[in-house]
């Protein structure tokens with residue numbers, strides 16, 4: 184009985200962060216306990232044909248996915264227009280009929296990927312479906328039924344074919360959450376910093392962490408709280424900590440180019456949360472060093488999402504001193520502790536240990552790690568015996584460097600103090616290599632520029648010599 188409800192759906196994605204699509208959809212499916220049947224192996228193309236157990240499942244996926252543009256119940260597909268129409272005609276009428284009733288308004292929407300079409304072209308494509316017994320009235324805004332024709336012209340915008348590679352037709356079910364990216368844009372956000380995470384990636388992280396309404400979410404390197412914004416969007420109650428007192432108090436130098444040297448008085452993570460109507464989900468942020476214990480041991484979190492410092496734009500520091508001195512009681516109250524280097528290796532070791540202790544069983548740690556691309560291999564990733572690696576996506580930063588979004592799920596309670604022996608030094612020398620490669624690149628660019636200038640000068644000189652010789656020849660022949 185239930186198997187009759189399984190239908191084919193088309194998931195139509197935006198053409199960016201391609202690697203993040205599959206982990207996101209898998210996370211959302213696990214969040215709603217949806218079993219997805221993959222008709223084709225997911226690939227680079229922006230469309231996937233899947234089977235889902237119900238329309239509700241399709242709506243649930245769309246209600247959370249940031250990568251998804253839209254989802255439709257797939258009635259037919261084809262490599263040519265003729266093939267598509269042939270397949271539409273052979274789609275079972277009893278499955279289409281419920282949407283062709285006189286009392287249901289409708290529209291047919293044409294969408295193209297990697298091509299533009301004039302209104303006239305679109306209208307002629309809409310008219311090509313005139314054989315469908317649509318009885319309701321046409322309504323362009325919020326119709327009861329929206330039928331959709333999607334045409335895929337490939338991924339290369341420099342070589343757009345005349346005809347699409349693939350065409351799909353079906354009933355639109357829902358749009359993904361692309362508009363939330365605009366709504367949470369950093370351009371209009373009250374409080375941002377140099378390393379504020381862009382909303383799309385923040386939302387991906389919240390999805391990877393399986394944030395659900397009522398969850399308790401922590402970012403232990405909270406900065407300006409971008410990840411808290413995303414987690415609260417999906418209903419999480421959010422907490423953060425950061426070593427930077429000035430950042431948490433909105434006293435760092437303004438990030439935006441503006442005449443003012445100071446930030447507005449009310450710039451803070453809290454005002455961001457209020458800006459998006461999520462004030463009631465904001466618990467608090469606290470100035471604290473992630474290398475030191477802060478929470479009582481039994482304190483449990485549903486998920487941790489974080490972006491630790493890489494030592495490039497944000498220093499990697501922790502509280503400490505290399506000197507041996509005592510602070511007198513008299514100075515203790517106003518004392519600002521000194522800081523020492525907090526190596527990336529140690530940051531991840533502490534983070535994993537913290538997460539192992541404070542995550543609930545099955546809870547997820549979602550964090551970025553910076554890597555030198557040529558040194559990377561999955562078996563060199565930091566690991567912890569309490570976690571299973573669920574997803575690992577790359578975002579390329581420069582020719583040599585990238586950062587990887589790791590999603591780890593807690594499978595075991597920590598048995599004994601973790602020594603970190605499983606964490607190797609993949610990111611240990613990231614900072615040194617980042618600057619070393621940067622320097623090498625700069626030197627190469629300088630050398631290329633120098634050689635180009637030299638070649639230009641030599642050409643100029645040669646041309647000048649030629650001109651002089653010609654002039655000499657001209658003047659000597661006129662003298663003769």
Ligand SMILES: C[S@@+](CC[C@H](N)C(=O)[O-])C[C@H]1O[C@@H](n2cnc3c(N)ncnc32)[C@H](O)[C@@H]1O
Nearest residue numbers: 379380404406407409425426427472473492500
């Ligand atoms: C990459 S930024 C995080 C940016 C943040 N996701 C946002 O959207 O604004 C890293 C943050 O870690 C903080 N940090 C550095 N060392 C720390 C430590 N030992 N303990 C806690 N926070 C630390 C820095 O102050 C910085 O705000």
